[in-house]
Each structure stands twice: as structure tokens, then as C-alpha cells.
Amino acid sequence: MSSWTTDDLMDYDEVMERFDPVLGLEVHVELSTASKMFCGCSTDSDADPNTHVCPVCLGLPGSLPAINGHAVESAIRIGLALNCQIAPWCRMARKNYFYPDMTKDYQISQYDEPICHDGHLDLEVDGQSYRVEIERAHMEEDAGKSLHVGGSDGRIQGAAFSLMDYNRAGVPLIEIVTKPVRGLGAKAPAVARAYMAQLRDIMIALGVSHARMEKGNLRCDANVSLMPKGSDELGTRTETKNVNSLRSVEGALSYEIRRQGAVLASGGRVRQETRMWQESGEYTIAGREKSDAEDYRYFPEPDLVPIECSASRVEELRATLPELPAAKRARLAAEWSFDETEMAAVLNAGALDLLDATVTAGAAPEAARKWWLSELSRRANEAGCELSEVGMTPVQVAELQALVDDGSLTDKLARQVIDGVIAGEGDPQQVVASRGLAVVSDDGALGAAVDEAIAANPGVAEKIRGGRVQAAGALIGQVMKAMHGQADAKRVRQIILEKLS
């Protein structure tokens, strides 16, 4: 069933010359509700195995589910953020399948009545705009987690048996399904990545999911097929699962596009199947043949009454939507007068909210950008942590910049203050005081240091007196050294020139 042979791959550019890729993305968002979708068990994902289970999520006979109202609200808010229509009335449905990750032998999901439908999300990739049409966003429950024992790498292939933990079974999920996305050409994998990134940012802005891909809060099943150039007939698609990082969304799709290209070019047929992305080796392997929807024998869930959402309720929920990431980015870029390149750098560094907070705390946008994208990014890199966890808050960065602005600190001293703040020595003011880092602005002390430098370098002083002001550099260096860097070089230069004019 599984193929262990290495796939033939066609050169990516060659595939693009001959085919147009068509994407379909199914994204599962795990909601961050306190309790599960249909029972009161906690959704905490760090608990010991099978400690958050009950008769409902274990599917014990006689148990009855009850819908988590907060999850329904989250579903509607997600739909509104994705420009969807909200169904005035819908039902949950039973999807029947036998697999040990669902003890009930069915998943409670939605079938032909999704709560949200017909939306879209606008994206920008390399300066070009793309619209991804959303077919539906529906509610369902997550499955348990399996641990495959006895195979290589914990894979299901070759496993002797599996061990099941049902803590995750019943955690609320929203499945967001796109319509087929065409016309992306070679950009298809990059657009898919941007789509995932934007979904993640939206979920975080809405506060409905932790949206950590590495934790499986946001999971992507990536469908792709190839359409020969000039044809408008969709090819056979494959679905790649296990795509759990932004990088692998792009990697898995590029791989699958190249693999299908090679299959089609050699006169073969693409098999409609589910493939698994192997993050370690960067390849996909064949899984099962895809089931037809009718095999799931969906029917309306008899244990749950329908869900009704009036137009006024929809508007109430719409009013709770925060400013969404794309709008916020556009607004801030305009307010800060950042050009596209500058803004892209901020976004790539994941620094948008940090900059926003720093500017709100009083720093100029340029200054905020400088600290976060150079000095603090470098330190976060060295520490191997997120920028937000570097050990300095936006308020502290704004305070640091205020000290630079009022002449108390030079940039060089400011970097030493950052050392202190990150080392946990307190706010910038405290670090300046405890480390004695403030710029010496006392002209008496500076004047004395300048006098010393002049006395020690009569030749240089003579040149400056003779009008060669550029020679002042040598004296400035000496004064700065004598002041341990705690002087404003511009002021020192001024004093030197005053004394030697």
C-alpha cells in the first residue's frame, strides 16, 4: 500500500511550463475553549494521557453530547473574519468511520449545512494580490492521538500496534475549506504559505485559537492537482496531510507538484490518494486511497438539536471582531510611513505588534524599527528565542529611546543598557543608574578631558588650529576613550573646536 521507492520528480520550472497547479486547502483550527466541543472535559493538551476523558468523549453507551456555546460563537466570528455568510440555521452531522482515534466510530461534524460558507481571504505575495475563495468553515470535533509502536520512526507503516490517548478527542475544531484556487502558477506554494500565515494571524487576533502550528493547533491538508496548459479540465488531485509548519506547506506542495509532473509527463495517471508529508526527509509518501463522501454515510446528528443564528446575533458577533491583521498592517504602514521593503522586514521578523506597542509607548517608528530589527533581533537570534521573548518589553525599548533622544545615552551606551535590561537588571533608567552609563554632559568634565587630550597631542592640536578640522577625529577618539564612551561625540567635537579656534 505504501510506496517506499523514491519518487521521480520533474524540474519545478519545467512543470510550470507544461501545467497549471490547482490548489485546495483544508485547514483545521483547534479552538482554545476551556472545555471540549460536546462535554466538560478540559482541552489542556499537556495533561497526562487519558486524564481528560469522560463517557461522552469516550463514546460510552448512553452518553449524550451537548454543544459548547462558546465554540459556536468562535466558529461564527471566524466565518465573519473570513468574509463568510453565516447560516441562519444548520445542523451537526454524523460522519461514520472506523478508526481507533474515534471511539464512537463516528465523528460529529457538519456535512451539507456548514455554519459558515462562501467567504474569501485576500493575500499579498511578493507585491501581488491574490484572493482565495473560501467554500465553507464548519464545526467538528478533534480525534484522539495515536502512538504507533514497533514501526520505524513511530510511523503507522510497519507498526505492531498503536497506543491511544483520547485527551484530544472532542476538542473543538473549525475546518476551513477553500474552493479550488487556480491561476497561481509558480507562486502556488508561496500563496498557500501566505494563506496559512494569514489564517494563523487572524486566529490569534480573534483570540479563538492558540494557533501554534508546531503544537497542531493549526493543521493543513494540502490538495493539489495539475491542469495541462490550455486545458480547463481539473486533473486528479492528491491530498497531503501532516503539513504542520509554514515551511512545510510550501515544501509539501512544491514536492507534490514536481512528483505529479513527472507522473503525468511519463504518461502515467495520478492516483487519487492521501499522502503524508515527511518533515525530516522532505518528501511525501502514499497513504490510503481516498474514500468517497458517501462511504461516510453522513446523516443529521440525532443527539443534537439544530443551531440557529439570527441576523441580529450575527451583527452582535461582527461587532466583537478586532481590527484584522491585514487591515492593521496597512494602517500601520501608512501611519509609520514605512515602504513595502521596510514593512516586509518588520513582518518577517514577527515584530509588528512589538513595534506598534513601542510606538504607542512614545518612540518614533524609525527608532522602534531600528532597535527591534537590528539589536534585539540579533540577540533573539543568538538566544534562539522569539523576538517577543528576548527579555525586553516595548515599553522598555521606548524608554531607552527616550534616553537617547534627550541626549542621556548614545547608541553605543544604549546597547550596553540593553545588555543590562536583558540580564534582568531592571528598566533602562535603573540600568543606566546602576551601571553608571549616562552620557557625561557636564561641560566641565568634558572640557578637562579635552584639555588633557590637547596637551598630550600638541601636533594634532596645531593642525586643528591651522584650520584642519578633520584632524579633530583623533582627539575625539582620545576623549571618548577617557570618558569610557560615555560622552556625546558631537559635543566633544564642539568643545575641541571651541578651544582650538
Next chain:
Amino acid sequence: MALTPDEVVRLAGLARIELTAEETAMLAPQLDVILDAVATVSEVATDDVPPTSHALPLVNAFRADRVRPSMPAAEALAMAPRAEQSRFRVPRILDEGAQ
């Protein structure tokens, strides 16, 4: 619309029920009777009769998002034919039709 034995075998497969050829032959006409009965209902269902899936005239029976105590893991695992590492042990999966 008589069910063929093949269709019965397929349905049995989806439901993970093992049927002998005799059972298949016996069940096919019985299932036919049920399907006919449903078809009769479909005949009287018109556009002005909304499809009914629930007998209760209720909507939005929601639960507050509050955590309630779960059952002890030992109690849950006591129901497992086999348990290991605080997990339910299940036979190898791959031969089964996967999710």
C-alpha cells in the same frame, strides 16, 4: 430498486459486519422492504414540508464553556481490552481503512 448482493456486501464492509453468502441473500430483500418504505415517505414529502431530523422543537441547546471533572484515567483504562503507558492499546491500524 432492488439491492444487489454486491451492494449489501459493500454496505456490510462499510459497517464492518461480516456476512456469509446466505446472510447476504437473506438480508438483501429485507433491506429492499425498508428502502421501499422510505421511498413511500419521500413520495408525500413536498417542498412545503420541511425535512424533519429532530422531534423536539428546540434549537441552540448550548452548554456553557466550563470545565467539569473528567473520569479518573484508571477508570477509563479499565474498560480497555489492553492498556499500556496509560493508553488504550489497539491492534495494528494500517490494514484497516484509515480515517
